Amino acid sequence: MVTFLARLFRSSVMIKIIMAVSGLGIIGFLLAHLTGNLLMFGGPEKINAYGQSLRDLGPVLWLLRGGILLFFIAHIWSAIMLGKRNRAARPIGYAMKKPIKATVFSRTMMLSGLTVFAFVAFHLAHYTFGKIQPEFFNREYTLHDGRVTHNVYEMVVYGFENPAYTLLYVLCMTLLGFHLSHALTSAMQTFGLNNPKYSKFLRRLGPSFAVIIVAAYLSIPVSVITGILKHKADIEHTALSNEGGIIKEMKQ
Amino acid sequence: MKLTLDIWRQKSANAEGKMVSYEVDDISPDMSFLEMLDVLNERLLEKGEDSVAFDHDCREGICGMCSLMINGMPHGPERATTTCQLHMRKFHDGQRITIEPWRASSFPVVKDLAVDRSAFDRIVQKGGFISANTGNAPDANAIPIPKKDADIAMDAAACIGCGACVAVCKNSSAMLFVAAKASHFGHLPQGQPERYERVIKMVEQADAEGFGSCSNTYDCEAACPKEISVRHIARLNRDYLRASLFGE
Numbered sequence: 001m002v003t004f005l006a007r008l009f010r011s012s013v014m015i016k017i018i019m020a021v022s023g024l025g026i027i028g029f030l031l032a033h034l035t036g037n038l039l040m041f042g043g044p045e046k047i048n049a050y051g052q053s054l055r056d057l058g059p060v061l062w063l064l065r066g067g068i069l070l071f072f073i074a075h076i077w078s079a080i081m082l083g084k085r086n087r088a089a090r091p092i093g094y095a096m097k098k099p100i101k102a103t104v105f106s107r108t109m110m111l112s113g114l115t116v117f118a119f120v121a122f123h124l125a126h127y128t129f130g131k132i133q134p135e136f137f138n139r140e141y142t143l144h145d146g147r148v149t150h151n152v153y154e155m156v157v158y159g160f161e162n163p164a165y166t167l168l169y170v171l172c173m174t175l176l177g178f179h180l181s182h183a184l185t186s187a188m189q190t191f192g193l194n195n196p197k198y199s200k201f202l203r204r205l206g207p208s209f210a211v212i213i214v215a216a217y218l219s220i221p222v223s224v225i226t227g228i229l230k231h232k233a234d235i236e237h238t239a240l241s242n243e244g245g246i247i248k249e250m251k252q
Numbered sequence: 253m254k255l256t257l258d259i260w261r262q263k264s265a266n267a268e269g270k271m272v273s274y275e276v277d278d279i280s281p282d283m284s285f286l287e288m289l290d291v292l293n294e295r296l297l298e299k300g301e302d303s304v305a306f307d308h309d310c311r312e313g314i315c316g317m318c319s320l321m322i323n324g325m326p327h328g329p330e331r332a333t334t335t336c337q338l339h340m341r342k343f344h345d346g347q348r349i350t351i352e353p354w355r356a357s358s359f360p361v362v363k364d365l366a367v368d369r370s371a372f373d374r375i376v377q378k379g380g381f382i383s384a385n386t387g388n389a390p391d392a393n394a395i396p397i398p399k400k401d402a403d404i405a406m407d408a409a410a411c412i413g414c415g416a417c418v419a420v421c422k423n424s425s426a427m428l429f430v431a432a433k434a435s436h437f438g439h440l441p442q443g444q445p446e447r448y449e450r451v452i453k454m455v456e457q458a459d460a461e462g463f464g465s466c467s468n469t470y471d472c473e474a475a476c477p478k479e480i481s482v483r484h485i486a487r488l489n490r491d492y493l494r495a496s497l498f499g500e
Contacts (some may be wrong), residue, residue, distance in 0.1 A: 004496065007452075007496060008496070010459070011455060011456065011459060011492075011496075012425075012455070012458075012459050012464075012465035012466070013455050013465075013466075013488075013489060013492045013493075014492075014496065015465065016465055016466065016489075017489075017493060082423075082464075082465045085423075085459075085462075085464055085465060086422070086423035086424070086425075086464035086465060086467075088357060088462065088464075089356055089357055089358065089423055089424035089425070089462055089463055089464035090355050090356055090357065090423075090424045090464070091357050092355055093355060094321055094324060094352055094355055095258070095260075095271055095350055095352060096321075096323060096324035096350040096352070097321070097324045098323070098324035098325055099469075099471055100325060100420065100471050100474035100475055101469070101470050101471050101473065101474035102422070102469035102470060102471040103469070106467060106468065106469040106470075107422060107469060109467065182468075185468075186467070186468035189468045189482070189485065189486050189489070190466075190468065190489055191489065191490075191493070192486045192487065192488075192489040192490025192491075192493060193486060194482065194483045194485075194486030194487075195483070195486075196483075199483075
């Protein structure tokens with residue numbers, strides 16, 4: 001047991017496996033988070049009820065948050081451990097060095113990872129702790145069952161109406177995409193999955209997954225900017241004027 | 253051909269090194285890269301200067317002694333070619349060529365362009381062998397080996413241990429080398445008894461030597477003069493994981 005644990009936390013191959021496993025855990029979180037985000041398209045009732053249902057989980061929510069935190073800690077710890085070793089492995093660099101096959105994404109994992117991490121901190125301050133744009137944080141919404149909850153929907157629409165936040169979001173999501181495009185395929189290699197039978201599929205897995213995830217995440221700011229997602233008041237207003245239109249048509 | 257060479261000069265392991273420029277002319281395009289360096293050295297010696305030290309041996313592309321980072325690429329710009337098999341016709345007249353030693357803390361510079369690659373030998377000593385009882389040689393056909401396995405083992409065994417994988421890797425990782433050695437035995441029946449012990453010991457030694465970890469950028473596969481596939485690294489990871497989790 002002792003040898004096993006010592007190896008687990010010292011061997012470069014095992015630290016890579018910790019990085020890959022925790023990375024897959026974070027990918028799971030990204031997917032769950034995205035499913036929640038896409039409820040924006042279902043209107044305020046859907047996403048606000050979803051937000052309330054998460055809070056209703058109580059201790060289970062904290063268990064989930066603990067799990068996510070653990071994945072992040074393991075991922076960052078392994079990056080620090082490997083990064084330190086890798087830098088020490090080449091104290092004197094080359095005067096001239098050309099990458100042959102390595103993609104720019106695979107060579108900048110530390111940079112894209114750090115950016116995403118910084119974004120996560122900002123994002124938590126923004127939408128979990130309400131320290132950024134506090135004026136939109138405590139808006140209330142009355143669910144159909146009469147319960148009063150956070151108005152997540154309005155908060156998101158207000159957030160993306162600010163061009164600076166939207167730009168930051170687009171930039172960070174793009175870098176997340178860069179990170180994912182190498183990460184997923186690389187994790188498969190770390191687990192030892194590489195066989196001519198499916199290697200072509202695995203090579204495309206990371207980049208395709210990255211494009212889909214980033215496009216899905218960006219669909220929300222794009223929808224706010226283009227007016228597909230509007231303030232609730234606007235929706236009511238449009239609905240009313242439509243009704244008016246129908247009435248008018250009926251009169252004719 | 254007339255060339256300008258920027259070469260790393262370092263008197264000894266502990267001396268400070270620097271890039272020095274040399275002009276060489278009358279270089280035939282049919283010369284190998286090492287022959288071009290031989291010409292430079294003869295001229296330096298004629299002038300009473302110290303010649304440029306570089307590693308070389310068979311000059312047939314099979315011994316693994318030659319190295320050199322040429323214009324930012326191990327063994328130069330030609331794929332699947334060692335420096336000794338690289339010809340000057342791959343360069344153009346008047347070109348400026350940067351020549352550096354392999355850069356890794358595990359490959360200390362001995363002099364100029366020559367580095368000490370005995371870290372690789374120590375990794376091989378940990379598991380790059382099979383244990384066999386002495387006595388009469390067994391009948392060659394006594395152990396059936398599927399053609400596919402023999403081919404994979406042979407591909408891995410093509411590794412000449414030149415260190416281009418370490419030199420090109422952004423982490424100076426020796427994973428391709430270790431994986432090639434492990435696969436070479438791991439695919440054959442004779443290598444099975446020590447298969448899992450081998451991967452554990454060789455990876456441990458590579459870590460101890462100070463090589464970096466694998467980031468799966470696959471530059472090693474592209475730089476390898478023997479075109480050894482990163483599939484062997486996946487196999488090493490697999491065996492390593494299995495040995496760690498289920499090994500006795």
